[in-house]
Structures are given as C-alpha cells and as structure tokens.
Amino acid sequence: MPGNRNVKNVQEHIIISPIGHLDPHLIRQVVQEVHRITGYDALAASVLQDVDFAFEPSRDQHCSTPILEKLADAAPPGAVKILAICSVDLFIPILTFVYGEAQLGGKACIISTHRLSEGLGTARSDIFIRRVVKEAIHELGHTFNLRHCKDHNCCMHYCRTIKDVDRKTHHLCRYCKVLLEDEMKSMSKI
Amino acid sequence: MDKTKILIVDDELIMRESLSGWLKRDGHVVVSAASGEDAMRMLKNSRFDILLVDIKMEGMSGLDVLRLVKESDPDVAVVMITAYGSISTAVEAMKKGAYDYLLKPFDPDALGVLIDKITEHQAQARENIFLREQYQERTRFESMIGQSIAMQKIFDMIEDVGPMESTVLISGETGTGKGLAAKAIHTKSSRSGGPFVAVNCGAIPGHIMESELFGHQKGAFTDAKETKKGRLEMAHGGTLFLDEIGEISMRMQIDLLHVLEDRVFYRVGGTQPHEAYFRVIAATNRNVEDAVKQGVLREDLYYRLNVVSFRMPALRERKEDIPLLAEHFLHRFSQETNKPVKMITREAIDDMMLYEWPGNVRELENAVERAVVVGKGPSIMPQDLPIFCHENVQHSRHRSLSEVEKAHIFDILRECGWNISKSAQILSIDRSTLYSKIKRYNLEKPT
Numbered sequence: 001m002p003g004n005r006n007v008k009n010v011q012e013h014i015i016i017s018p019i020g021h022l023d024p025h026l027i028r029q030v031v032q033e034v035h036r037i038t039g040y041d042a043l044a045a046s047v048l049q050d051v052d053f054a055f056e057p058s059r060d061q062h063c064s065t066p067i068l069e070k071l072a073d074a075a076p077p078g079a080v081k082i083l084a085i086c087s088v089d090l091f092i093p094i095l096t097f098v099y100g101e102a103q104l105g106g107k108a109c110i111i112s113t114h115r116l117s118e119g120l121g122t123a124r125s126d127i128f129i130r131r132v133v134k135e136a137i138h139e140l141g142h143t144f145n146l147r148h149c150k151d152h153n154c155c156m157h158y159c160r161t162i163k164d165v166d167r168k169t170h171h172l173c174r175y176c177k178v179l180l181e182d183e184m185k186s187m188s189k190i
Numbered sequence: 191m192d193k194t195k196i197l198i199v200d201d202e203l204i205m206r207e208s209l210s211g212w213l214k215r216d217g218h219v220v221v222s223a224a225s226g227e228d229a230m231r232m233l234k235n236s237r238f239d240i241l242l243v244d245i246k247m248e249g250m251s252g253l254d255v256l257r258l259v260k261e262s263d264p265d266v267a268v269v270m271i272t273a274y275g276s277i278s279t280a281v282e283a284m285k286k287g288a289y290d291y292l293l294k295p296f297d298p299d300a301l302g303v304l305i306d307k308i309t310e311h312q313a314q315a316r317e318n319i320f321l322r323e324q325y326q327e328r329t330r331f332e333s334m335i336g337q338s339i340a341m342q343k344i345f346d347m348i349e350d351v352g353p354m355e356s357t358v359l360i361s362g363e364t365g366t367g368k369g370l371a372a373k374a375i376h377t378k379s380s381r382s383g384g385p386f387v388a389v390n391c392g393a394i395p396g397h398i399m400e401s402e403l404f405g406h407q408k409g410a411f412t413d414a415k416e417t418k419k420g421r422l423e424m425a426h427g428g429t430l431f432l433d434e435i436g437e438i439s440m441r442m443q444i445d446l447l448h449v450l451e452d453r454v455f456y457r458v459g460g461t462q463p464h465e466a467y468f469r470v471i472a473a474t475n476r477n478v479e480d481a482v483k484q485g486v487l488r489e490d491l492y493y494r495l496n497v498v499s500f501r502m503p504a505l506r507e508r509k510e511d512i513p514l515l516a517e518h519f520l521h522r523f524s525q526e527t528n529k530p531v532k533m534i535t536r537e538a539i540d541d542m543m544l545y546e547w548p549g550n551v552r553e554l555e556n557a558v559e560r561a562v563v564v565g566k567g568p569s570i571m572p573q574d575l576p577i578f579c580h581e582n583v584q585h586s587r588h589r590s591l592s593e594v595e596k597a598h599i600f601d602i603l604r605e606c607g608w609n610i611s612k613s614a615q616i617l618s619i620d621r622s623t624l625y626s627k628i629k630r631y632n633l634e635k636p637t
Contacts, residue, residue, distance in 0.1 A: 147217035
C-alpha cells in the first residue's frame with residue numbers, strides 16, 4: 001500500500017505550496033491526504049510568492065503552464081513533487097479554464113480553488129475542503145504518471161462538472177493504486 | 191480499454207503543447223504536427239483514430255488536410271479547430287466530411303465529451319460493419335446448452351479463461367459448438383463491449399483470404415473499387431475468432447503469425463501500417479498435433495495460438511444433453527415457422543438417443559428444424575425424423591450392447607404395431623422376457 005510506504009530517504013518529500021492567502025486548515029488537510037495516499041512526507045512551504053507573471057489580461061485569467069515551469073525550477077533539493085494551490089482562475093491556451101494542471105510524469109502540478117466553491121457561498125465548508133483535496137490528489141497523481149480513470153469513484157476520474165467532483169471519492173481505485181506503486185518503485189530505482 | 195490515437199495539426203506551438211498535454215493526461219496517445227505537410231507525412235507511416243486540425247495554417251490549410259485524409263481513409267474522424275472569426279469555414283469543413291468543429295479556446299467539457307463520442311462511434315461502426323455481414327449468415331445456436339458433466343466442464347473452463355487475455359485454441363468435431371464457445375469466452379472477457387468478429391478460414395477461398403483479413407486499398411486489384419477494412423481492423427478492441435484455422439494456406443499462416451506478434455499489418459495494396467488490438471480465439475476440427483506433424487499447420491503459429499486449449503465434446507459423448515437440446519430447437523423453430531408443434535414424442539427422443547450424430551449439435555438442429563417443417567401434428571414423431579430409418583442409424587462399434595438391444599427391440603415393436611406375441615416371435619424370446627426388457631428400457635407405445 002502506498003500509504004504504508006516506508007520512505008527510506010528522509011530527505012525525499014512532497015511540497016504543498018500555497019500561493020497567496022489560503023486557509024491554513026485547508027492546507028493541513030491537503031498535507032495529510034497527500035501523505036496518506038503517497039506515503040511521502042508532505043510539507044507545507046511557500047515556493048512561489050505570486051503568479052502575476054502568468055496573468056493574461058485578454059482573458060483575465062492566469063496561464064497554468066508557465067507556473068508549472070517556475071515551480072519545477074524552484075523545487076528545493078529532496079522535493080520529489082511540488083503541488084501549488086492558488087485561488088486565481090487558471091487556463092491553458094486551448095481551453096477556457098482548468099481546475100488544475102500537472103506535468104505528466106514530471107515534478108510540478110497546480111490546482112486552483114477559484115471554481116471549486118461553486119454553489120457553496122462564501123463560508124468555508126467541508127464540501128469545499130473535500131473538493132480541494134480531491135483535485136490536489138488528482139493533479140499530483142498525474143505527476144506520478146497516472147492518467148484519467150474511467151472509474152467514476154476514483155480520484156483520477158476526469159470531472160466535467162463540479163457535480164462530478166462531488167461524486168468521486170478522494171481515494172484511488174485499485175488499478176490506479178497499483179500504477180502509483182509501480183511508478184514509485186521505478187522512481188526509487190533511479 | 192485500448193488507447194485512442196490522436197494527431198494534433200496546428201502551427202502554433204503553444205496550442206499543440208497545451209492540447210497535447212491535456213489529451214495525454216486523459217490517457218490518449220497523442221502526436222503533434224506543426225503543419226499540414228508534416229501531418230500528411232506522418233499519416234503515411236501511421237494510422238490515427240482522430241485528427242484535431244487547425245483550419246488556418248501557413249502552407250497547407252486545414253481544409254486541404256481534411257480533403258486528403260478523407261480521400262485516403264474516410265473512417266478517420268477529423269475535428270476542425272477554429273477561431274471565432276472563421277466559423278463559416280468550419281461549417282464548410284463539416285459539409286466536406288469533418289466530424290465536428292471546436293471554437294478556440296474551448297471548454298474542457300466540450301473536448302472531453304467530443305472525444306468520448308467519437309471513440310464510441312468508431313467502436314460502434316466497427317461492430318456494425320461486422321453485424322451487417324453476419325446478418326446474412328443464419329445463426330446456428332443461440333446459446334450453449336448442456337447439463338452433462340462434459341459441458342459443465344466446458345462452462346467452467348470458459349468462466350476461467352474468459353477474463354484472461356490469453357489466446358485460446360478450441361478443437362472439436364464439426365458442429366460441436368466451437369463458435370458458440372468462442373462467443374461465450376468473448377462475452378466473459380473485459381473486451382465484451384468490443385466487437386466479436388468471426389472468420390471461417392475454411393469457407394473463404396485462399397485468394398480472397400488476404401483481403402478479407404487485412405482489408406484492401408482502393409485500386410489494389412481489379413475488383414477493389416473502394417477501400418475496404420479487413421476483419422482484423424473490425425476486431426479492434428474486441429475478439430477475432432479464426433474458425434477452421436487448419437485450413438488456411440502456409441503463406442497466410444506466416445502473415446497471421448506476424449500480425450499476432452507485432453499487431454501491425456498492411457492492407458492489400460497499402461503502404462501505411464495499421465495497428466489492431468484484439469484477442470484471438472482459434473478453432474479447428476483437425477487433430478492439431480497431427481496437423482503440425484504433417485506440416486499443415488506451422489509449429490510457431492500453433493504455439494502462438496495454443497496458450498490455452500480445450501476440446502468441445504462430440505454430441506455422442508454427451509447424449510444426456512440431447513433431450514434438452516432437442517426441446518430448445520423445437521421451441522425455437524416452432525416460433526420461427528409459426529407452427530404449433532408442442533412436443534417431441536418419447537419414441538422420437540429414444541431414436542435420437544440411439545443415433546450417433548456424426549454432424550453433432552448442428553445435425554440435431556437441422557433434424558429438428560426439418561421435423562417441425564414437414565411434421566403434420568402437434569408432436570414430432572419418429573417418422574418425422576427420416577434420418578432414423580434403419581439404414582441411417584449407425585450401428586457403431588462405439589455403442590454398447592444394451593443400446594443396440596434397446597434400439598432393435600424398439601424397431602421390431604414398431605414394425606409389429608406393438609403386437610407383443612409377434613415381436614417376441616421375431617426376436618426369438620418368450621413374451622415374458624420381452625415384457626421385462628420393455629420395462630427395463632422404459633419403452634413405451636406411441637400415443
């Protein structure tokens with residue numbers, strides 16, 4: 001089980017990097033779940049102060065792709081993956097928006113909370129936290145080379161709507177778990 | 191599930207990269223081309239399921255790419271990508287065969303739904319082509335039937351083998367239901383949502399076989415008026431059933447082995463490699479080991495096919511299934527012919543039990559169909575089954591003494607109109623002995 005993984009090299013860890021002001025409780029929840037799913041130590045640390053450089057005035061959104069490049073470059077030694085969490089609206093050039101983006105099999109990924117509060121009002125809620133955790137695990141899964149999963153309950157299922165996000169769980173299905181283990185084994189051989 | 195191969199054709203690097211990244215995360219195999227010219231070069235060497243083509247490009251336009259692709263492979267789905275200002279061109283592209291168009295930037299939902307829709311349509315189209323061709327052939331069996339131990343073992347085997355991806359080799363005499371077993375394995379497999387494509391290697395003339403299996407390009411030979419998909423392509427994502435595998439030529443065996451090893455093939459007259467992923471189930475009525483020894487079946491192909499193997503029992507080895515099968519066929523043919531034939535008499539069943547059925551279940555099916563068609567009453571009588579006249583009932587050395595005795599006593603009783611004294615006289619036994627044998631063999635006078 002990835003969650004029981006005995007991390008031999010204590011320096012290896014996953015960084016959860018909040019960008020801008022985000023609820024510390026929310027970040028703690030993500031840290032806990034990332035550790036549970038991957039077995040790696042998960043540490044909250046601010047790697048990027050802002051993402052203004054990625055702002056696209058014509059769309060009034062931030063392009064996620066250059067943010068990923070900066071994150072990967074800024075990752076400190078020992079950080080096997082880096083997950084950024086921001087509150088600005090993200091896009092990639094071909095799409096109107098994205099909940100998040102990841103370097104497939106790479107180091108960096110990012111999620112935005114911007115569209116995850118849809119239908120919830122302004123108050124912090126457990127539903128909102130669950131959505132953020134699910135999208136965080138989902139994008140982090142891509143950095144471990146996991147693709148979208150057909151299982152509607154699996155966290156790697158691609159969600160077309162916020163209802164789909166609510167419906168899926170924050171767990172990986174048994175196939176994705178095996179693929180995650182395979183990827184982590186191959187990483188440890190390198 | 192097999193991955194969809196997508197080619198992105200766009201002269202803007204950032205568009206190619208962002209679209210490619212998204213599609214790869216969605217689990218597709220994605221290749222990008224920076225121009226229409228590059229795309230056409232790639233298409234000569236590889237086949238794609240979907241093309242996402244930007245309409246406005248330097249050099250060859252998206253519409254040019256669409257036209258050339260549709261000429262060479264009409265089944266490829268081409269989706270045009272366009273900016274807001276050029277919708278009219280996108281509509282024009284739809285008229286020329288584009289599957290759909292997307293307006294840049296597009297909603298991630300729209301892209302995902304469109305890719306899923308195309309993938310489903312393509313799988314359905316492959317299945318439909320096969321079903322259309324199969325429709326003209328009469329379905330011999332609707333399902334496997336049998337309560338005998340021999341058939342229960344077959345059912346267990348199918349349950350075990352179905353979910354595996356292994357190649358299966360089924361042997362057995364003609365008419366034992368090898369095709370049904372293959373279909374049942376397909377139904378139990380993870381590929382059951384894909385097509386089940388059967389090829390009767392013994393029924394297709396050798397010179398047509400290559401085109402049947404691999405397909406052909408338009409103009410590949412005199413009669414090749416249109417580009418045609420072969421059975422291998424139709425089986426993509428499903429199961430390919432190669433019936434009577436022992437009947438194909440040595441040349442075709444070499445080609446087939448090559449496909450099974452590499453999953454790559456060429457249409458007749460084509461230069462573009464095609465890939466198809468399917469499970470292979472092969473069947474033969476020959477003794478496969480003998481066929482290999484005699485050089486009729488290549489040894490390497492035999493080992494490639496014989497990962498899992500089992501033999502379908504002959505009907506004479508599972509005679510206890512005959513009443514069940516006969517009832518099933520009676521029900522089916524009385525419905526099909528709209529004739530109120532309700533039952534098969536005990537005598538007719540007894541005759542069926544005594545017969546050796548060299549043509550196996552298929553012969554039984556034909557016999558019941560004929561009896562339903564020619565029979566006059568509400569029941570099938572022995573006389574409705576002309577195959578059971580004396581000269582046709584096989585007194586095989588495989589039959590036991592009691593079976594032969596039972597059949598002989600029954601025949602004499604029938605000839606004598608169930609006159610016990612006369613029958614006993616012909617049989618040279620006394621009346622009490624005849625009565626005891628009638629009781630022992632459960633012989634009954636037809637009503």
